[in-house]
Amino acid sequence: MTIDGRIARGDRTRAAVLDRAVARATEDGLDGLSLGQLATDLGVSKSGLFAHWRSKEELQLATIEQAREQFLEHVVRPALKAPRGIRRLWSLHDHRIRFYEDRHLPGGCFFAKVQFEFSVRPGTVRDRLTEHFAMWSELVEGLAQQAARSGELRDETDTRQLAYELESFALSAVLLSRIKSPEPTYHYARRAARDRLRTLATDPDLLPEA
Amino acid sequence: MTIDGRIARGDRTRAAVLDRAVARATEDGLDGLSLGQLATDLGVSKSGLFAHWRSKEELQLATIEQAREQFLEHVVRPALKAPRGIRRLWSLHDHRIRFYEDRHLPGGCFFAKVQFEFSVRPGTVRDRLTEHFAMWSELVEGLAQQAARSGELRDETDTRQLAYELESFALSAVLLSRIKSPEPTYHYARRAARDRLRTLATDPDLLPEA
DNA sequence: AAAATTAACGACCGGTCGGTCGGTTAATCC
């Protein structure tokens, strides 16, 4: 019952390749990824990559899963530590902006980038991205509904509408932080969400002040 | 002083190529554009394209200008017919959403697509896109300031913040209309902007109702 | 110690990419 050193080695390179692939994809896109360049960057051979993934598309799909893991680890799981309700909703938005702010990825956000890249290009990659976004949407809308049911949101609140607006503020933070100056952008992204949540909250003091 | 038929012919093909390039770029991006495919689609030869643009980058830059023209014609100029102030601001947002809704371009929005594509890729293309976005930002913020100065927005209104939020709602409409169902998305994009403007308006009746 | 398994490699393939070059055709100018 010892650890197989060969497999451990494979796992290590696989992880290294995927981490690099996620990062590069935020710059040049999932399709812009060239297997040759990726291999050279990592100091491995191109054919070595094919030992782990049988095609470029397979590697793209694996890259998506890796990006999802990163996002869960840095954004979702920490955010869920906040108390149920409107504070958890805010926490999710805040952690998300912080993740962009901290520049974990050179392009800011893997999913924003590749969603735009594949949103009108049918295929397996697009389908997987759509699934992931559906899950993410359910998470956000679920948290909003939780907050509504526990009486922390005004009765007339449209939780889907709210989810749309939060998504908007975060999504445009990714882009605008690269096109205009980053600091004001992140500030606007936070303030927009906080103001919106405060107008819908039955107890605005649950949220940070201006 | 008659019209030179040869030059007129050149202008016609140039316009046809650029229109097609704008449309295709919303699907595959400005870099995803292949000159060979583009030429084949239009029934011309690849080398014929090089007679009009000396490199791919030159064609990309020309494509950006063409997209700008389209956007001015379908969105900006019609929107500016609305009376100065908050109604003009709303009109700009509404025309923008309508432009996406009408599916003039297969990918929804040229600028959203290529901004994401080039936002972290230094070069002439990126620089031009940044310039264009700066002009667009000035337009929106200028309209907001106009509305504020004429007393149609509450005194405490942060016009830059408002511009950020409007941009967010429109930007995410492009993406979410492809990932989720389109109709609710456009509805959310309009309602978010209208609600926000109404809370900031000194006279909400200037804006359409729910 | 031999056999089996796994990661990784170098050489190579057909195809496509952006780009060049020497024409051809047709409209315009003198």
Place this chain on the structure above:
DNA sequence: GGATTAACCGACCGACCGGTCGTTAATTTT
């Protein structure tokens, strides 16, 4: 009517693309 000009084309180029294949080196199993 001949020279000029502009649009456009077909053949071709080197570079790079995703992908295949036979092999080597290291580790584990028997």
